Amino acid sequence: MIVVVGLSHRTAPIAVREKLVLDAAGLPDFLRALVQRPEVGEALLVSTCNRVELVAAGRAGFDSDLGQVAKACVDALAAHSPGIAPHLYAHVGGSAVRHLFRVAASLDSMVLGEPQILGQVKEAYEVARKAGTVGSVLHRTLPRAIRAAKRVRTETAIGSGQVSVPSVAVDLTRQIFGDLSGHCALLVGSGEMAEAVARLLKVGGASVIVVGRTLSRAEELANAVGGSARPWTALQQSLAEADVVVTSTSAPHFVVDYEMVSAARRARRGKNQFFIDLAVPRDVEPRIETLDGEFLYNIDDLSKVVSDTLSTRTREAASAEAIVGREAEGYDRWADAEQATPTIVQLRARLSAALEEELARSLRGRLKHLPEADRAALSKMTESAVNRLLHQPTLRLRQAALDRASDGLSLEQLSAAINELFSFDAEAEAVSASENPLPEAEADNSGLSLAPKARVVASRS
Amino acid sequence: MTDVATIAFYLGVITYSVAATLFFLELARKDGDSGRAQWAPRLLAVAFALHAIHVLTASLFSHVCPIDSLHFALSFSALIAVGAYLALRERLRLSALGAFIAPIALTFLIGAQFVGQSSEAVLGVSRTLLMFHIAANVLGIGLFLIAGAAGSVYLVQEHRLRTKKHVAAIGSRLPPLDALDTTTHRLLLAGFPLLTFGVVTGAVFSQQLTNPGGAESLRSLLGYATWLLLATVLVLRKTAGFRGRKAAYGTIAGVVCMLLVLLLYVVRASGGSNL
Numbered sequence: 001m002i003v004v005v006g007l008s009h010r011t012a013p014i015a016v017r018e019k020l021v022l023d024a025a026g027l028p029d030f031l032r033a034l035v036q037r038p039e040v041g042e043a044l045l046v047s048t049c050n051r052v053e054l055v056a057a058g059r060a061g062f063d064s065d066l067g068q069v070a071k072a073c074v075d076a077l078a079a080h081s082p083g084i085a086p087h088l089y090a091h092v093g094g095s096a097v098r099h100l101f102r103v104a105a106s107l108d109s110m111v112l113g114e115p116q117i118l119g120q121v122k123e124a125y126e127v128a129r130k131a132g133t134v135g136s137v138l139h140r141t142l143p144r145a146i147r148a149a150k151r152v153r154t155e156t157a158i159g160s161g162q163v164s165v166p167s168v169a170v171d172l173t174r175q176i177f178g179d180l181s182g183h184c185a186l187l188v189g190s191g192e193m194a195e196a197v198a199r200l201l202k203v204g205g206a207s208v209i210v211v212g213r214t215l216s217r218a219e220e221l222a223n224a225v226g227g228s229a230r231p232w233t234a235l236q237q238s239l240a241e242a243d244v245v246v247t248s249t250s251a252p253h254f255v256v257d258y259e260m261v262s263a264a265r266r267a268r269r270g271k272n273q274f275f276i277d278l279a280v281p282r283d284v285e286p287r288i289e290t291l292d293g294e295f296l297y298n299i300d301d302l303s304k305v306v307s308d309t310l311s312t313r314t315r316e317a318a319s320a321e322a323i324v325g326r327e328a329e330g331y332d333r334w335a336d337a338e339q340a341t342p343t344i345v346q347l348r349a350r351l352s353a354a355l356e357e358e359l360a361r362s363l364r365g366r367l368k369h370l371p372e373a374d375r376a377a378l379s380k381m382t383e384s385a386v387n388r389l390l391h392q393p394t395l396r397l398r399q400a401a402l403d404r405a406s407d408g409l410s411l412e413q414l415s416a417a418i419n420e421l422f423s424f425d426a427e428a429e430a431v432s433a434s435e436n437p438l439p440e441a442e443a444d445n446s447g448l449s450l451a452p453k454a455r456v457v458a459s460r461s
Numbered sequence: 462m463t464d465v466a467t468i469a470f471y472l473g474v475i476t477y478s479v480a481a482t483l484f485f486l487e488l489a490r491k492d493g494d495s496g497r498a499q500w501a502p503r504l505l506a507v508a509f510a511l512h513a514i515h516v517l518t519a520s521l522f523s524h525v526c527p528i529d530s531l532h533f534a535l536s537f538s539a540l541i542a543v544g545a546y547l548a549l550r551e552r553l554r555l556s557a558l559g560a561f562i563a564p565i566a567l568t569f570l571i572g573a574q575f576v577g578q579s580s581e582a583v584l585g586v587s588r589t590l591l592m593f594h595i596a597a598n599v600l601g602i603g604l605f606l607i608a609g610a611a612g613s614v615y616l617v618q619e620h621r622l623r624t625k626k627h628v629a630a631i632g633s634r635l636p637p638l639d640a641l642d643t644t645t646h647r648l649l650l651a652g653f654p655l656l657t658f659g660v661v662t663g664a665v666f667s668q669q670l671t672n673p674g675g676a677e678s679l680r681s682l683l684g685y686a687t688w689l690l691l692a693t694v695l696v697l698r699k700t701a702g703f704r705g706r707k708a709a710y711g712t713i714a715g716v717v718c719m720l721l722v723l724l725l726y727v728v729r730a731s732g733g734s735n736l
Contacts, residue, residue, distance in 0.1 A: 175622060178637030269702030272638055289623070293705045301625050 001335055002141055003066050004096040005073035005088060006046075006053030009110050012087035020052045020081040028131035034076050035133045039068040042135040044128030044142070046103065048120050050110050052077075055100055055124075057137035066092045097141065097335075098328045104149035105324055106158065113158035113313045118149045141331070148327035155323060156316040161309030165302045166196040168309075169276045170204060172297060173244050176274050181205030186242030188212075188235065188256070189249030190221050193278050197246050198225040209242065211235050213249075236260055240267035246276045247283035254285045261288040276302070333402060340397040343415045346424050348390055355382045393418075466522060469515035473570060476508035481563035487556075487634065502550060505563055509543045512570060516540060534599045535727070539569030541603025545648075549607075555644060557635045561610035572727065594662040597655040602719065604652035605691075608645045609716030612709035615641040619706055642704055645712050649691055656719075660688045676725055683722045690715035 007017060022030055027045060034043045034056070041059035045052065054073045058064020070090040078085040091099040102108045104121045125142045128134045134142075153159050162168045177183050185201040187194055187210045198221075202208050208227030212218030215231050222229035230238055239245065239260060249255055256275070261284075265273065270293055277284040277298040289296045359382050363375060370378070400411040409417075418424070483501035520533050546562045549555055618635045621628055636644075667681050694711035697703030703711075 172622070172628060174637060175618070175628065175635070176638045178640045266702075270704045271702070272642075272705060292707060295622055297625070304625070305628060 008051035191248035194248035473511035601655035608648035
């Protein structure tokens with residue numbers, strides 16, 4: 001199991017989040033330093049503008065003391081950026097898995113359903129993999145988180161539509177014109193939102209003309225968005241050239257009226273034209289909508305689309321949570337079954353070693369006349385025998401790991417019995433005694449003492 | 462050979478049906494990216510291949526040129542429509558048109574089974590000219606079917622954008638208005654010379670018939686109406702910027718006339734009318 005330690009827009013204001021910045025160049029070293037700690041065996045760091053989270057596992061894989069791992073992560077982050085400890089949270093075990101799955105699925109994002117987070121999680125995994133700080137636990141956990149996120153994106157509408165007015169405006173423009181290259185956008189007036197729309201249109205390949213009452217201001221804006229400026233007197237001519245018209249003036253009356261658009265339409269020979277009116281009071285006379293091929297969206301229309309998209313995403317969040325829940329439960333079951341693995345591995349090693357030893361002895365003695373092919377066949381037979389012998393015990397152990405609530409013998413009881421019968425513990429002690437013991441200070445790290453105000457969310461680990 | 466044709470026919474019907482269903486589900490879906498988006502055109506391509514195998518093997522077995530009998534001509538028109546759609550789909554972002562093309566192809570494939578398979582013998586008519594007449598009409602029908610479908614989708618998309626309803630949910634899955642308008646126009650341009658040839662040769666044949674009857678006259682009249690409607694759309698577009706919604710209505714009206722002509726052929730060939 002894993003821990004997730006970090007902070008996000010939910011727990012820390014931007015003034016705190018900006019303190020915890022780990023640059024890309026220094027990140028591998030930070031992760032390597034973290035896994036040098038005796039408690040931490042694996043780690044990766046998910047870093048976005050809204051969150052910084054360490055995902056870590058202990059040295060003993062699924063049997064690690066997760067409290068100690070979480071404490072080590074909190075210490076590492078707090079040491080890197082003093083003052084952030086009160087804003088840190090720690091998810092441990094099943095809670096950490098669910099949190100990671102929700103983050104990857106964009107259910108914990110500031111903008112629900114935003115698509116960037118999945119790429120950022122993948123990138124974090126890749127960086128850690130290259131830094132050599134990912135082991136068996138994270139190698140098995142991250143792909144499951146990514147899979148859960150992909151399921152959420154494909155099986156729900158959590159990522160549908162656009163959630164900002166400029167993005168919606170450009171999306172609608174594409175629904176009319178398709179590829180924007182070769183099309184002309186006219187920006188009438190100024191304003192942050194209009195500028196943002198113009199920039200997006202420019203990025204999409206459209207050429208941009210800026211018309212303003214003050215030419216110097218229009219030129220300034222044109223330079224900012226990569227377009228060309230024209231004086232106010234060129235408005236009618238520009239209207240005839242423009243496929244998309246974005247208006248954002250502070251005029252108290254319509255600056256683009258029905259007659260102007262009718263004249264422009266004749267000059268355009270009926271080609272479609274899209275008006276995006278971001279001004280209040282409105283700049284474009286609503287009557288132009290009655291003209292064939294003229295489309296008009298004002299700020300209310302665009303806001304309504306944004307609102308509809310957000311409502312859809314919120315409705316879809318329940319389905320997305322259900323998918324994440326099922327994926328996390330699947331992970332829990334798999335992780336439970338994994339707890340039987342060390343016993344199974346020991347058992348297999350013991351049986352294989354015993355049979356191979358006996359076989360080797362016979363091959364040196366009475367069976368030494370056997371040709372190489374027969375020897376290989378005997379070796380294969382031994383391997384098959386081990387598999388057959390261990391088939392039932394393996395199933396039984398995995399079942400015991402999964403059915404913890406059942407009345408039968410528990411995994412611990414079965415493992416203890418096997419240890420006792422095969423003397424695994426005595427063997428382990430003998431091996432341990434032959435190696436260098438840890439220094440006393442490092443070995444004695446029992447008990448979890450996170451930073452005083454760090455929140456810990458724990459569940460079955 | 463007949464077995465191959467029969468198997469290809471039934472598999473084609475199944476594949477067209479599934480492709481049509483997937484195209485409709487794709488249009489109606491509310492969620493994000495969907496695997497259906499790729500599967501529908503792939504299945505349509507498979508259906509196209511099966512359809513082609515059916516037409517080829519069945520016509521070989523019957524010793525009939527595919528453009529020399531109404532039975533195969535009907536089927537062949539749909540085949541051309543599907544082929545043209547598959548060729549233009551990616552370039553012009555016309556994926557959503559599959560929801561129209563697949564059912565049309567299915568209808569034509571099945572409908573052709575109810576029309577006599579024998580080569581049409583028209584007394585007093587040049588057989589070579591008749592073959593060119595049918596070939597031009599088959600190609601024209603194929604192109605106009607897509608033009609009609611593109612015009613219909615244009616009206617749906619335009620209505621959606623104008624009423625500002627569900628533009629975020631479904632609008633982006635439909636082709637852009639400009640792409641639909643351009644497609645309609647290009648297909649009309651490509652099909653119009655074929656239609657003109659078909660109408661002219663059809664008029665020649667009508668003159669040669671000793672007793673044309675009411676059905677023949679009606680068919681000729683509808684043929685002229687089709688030509689006139691589509692010619693008007695093309696001329697007005699060139700001279701008066703007649704495009705978008707009006708052009709779409711004009712194209713659909715022309716295609717409906719063309720389908721009525723085809724219906725009269727089918728009714729006559731199946732012996733369902735004494736007109």
